[in-house]
Amino acid sequence: MESQSTPNFLVLLLIGTFILLLLCGAVIFFVLLYQRRVLQNKLEIQNLQTGHQKKLLIATINSQEKERTRVGQELHDSVGAMLSAIRLNMKMITSDPSQFGKNSDEITSYLDETIETVRDISHNLYPGGLKTFGMIGVLKEYVEKINNSGQIKISLSTQGETRRLNSNTELIIFRILQELLHNAIKHSRASDITVKMEWEDKFLDIEVQDNGVGFTSDQIDPTKRGLGLYNKSNRAEVIDAKVFFKNTEKGGACIDLQIPI
């Protein structure tokens, strides 16, 4: 009787312990496997972030270079040309003082034009009215200027109670909108652009819509996006805003900017 019960208990002990140890092994194996996957994901995210930062740096350098080229070209083409004309007039006065009256008028007119151009360039570099009139004021002035050129029609509308934001935030929003409007004029072949600003309690929602050719599928895809749109997304990220690029039902481009305030 005893000899029969001993093997039963022994087998029970061995099998039971084996099963429990197998469970232990399974738990430890699962923990290690899971941590390996999580760490691998973390590494991939880190690599993506490094790639993102690299892309951001390239976008920043490109945008700086573009701005420098634009300022340089404007200085060369307008200010440079006008200063040359002033120099020529001054030379004529020196060689023939009897022409002083006529030439001095021309010099004054060139100087006024130069001052105006320098003001425009400086205004483009930093919108002077931003501190006094705020983002809406400067934007209205900018839109008016474009509308006056007769090239394209932009309508700006606001809904809700407008508020003044932090000066940096206002500058970034203005720059994004300036770039969006500039791109729409340059690339969209649109005749009408509408800018809607909706002020909510915790968000400012801005929608820029045109009746042009819209985005290509590659431009909308975040992974294939070009540096221009990438730059806008990154500028928006600085103020924790989100940018959505899409096409309207009629085929035009629609950019939605959601800014926490």
Next chain:
Amino acid sequence: MYLVTFKYLVVLISTETFKLVYYISFFLSILSLLFCLFLLKYQGGKDIVLLLYLGISVFFDFMNEYFVKWFELSTNYHILNSWSFVEFLVLFYFILQIEELKKYRNKFYIFLVLFLVTCVLVLTFYKSIYELINIHKLYSAFFYSSVSIVLFYQFLQSLKNNLLRTSLFWQNTGLFIYFTGNIMIFLMIDYLYSDNYSFFNTGWIIHNFLTIIKTICIMMSFYINKKYHSVNQ
């Protein structure tokens, strides 16, 4: 066929094998104690508690026979019972030191009270300290196995570094394998002492083998503390 296989098994788990595994386990415990003492300056609060645990286990193992002789007793059951009680309390203090288990502390205290109440009830109404008691051993095994699983879960919730380079992971793994693997032995401890030698030997071979794994894991945790402490410096 079944009985023939069993006879081979009995030969394999002879008294010699039992003694061999026991001595390896005992000397490895002493070695690990010296190893951990050597690396003491690199260890934190909870590691010191674990070192204390190793020290007490070596002390109990070493003094086992002497206690029996000094008190002129026929068995060492009271020592096994006392050891299980001390083991629960020391390891309880150890888990209280673990930052990852901080939010469960109040629940752990309930289990501590339950353990103490169980011990008092068993000793008052069920068995004396000189008899073999398995209830508190089983309680310990289930409690620490569960705590280990909770700790593994916490590890996965806040994964920062490679777990194999975390000393607490090794300590937890050692205790988890030790307690879970011993559940069947603690459950059948009465048969282990009342039946024949092959059964007794098998039980204690498994127990000592699990002790060896636990000791190696603890040694590994102390080594990891030393290695990454040096790197940080």
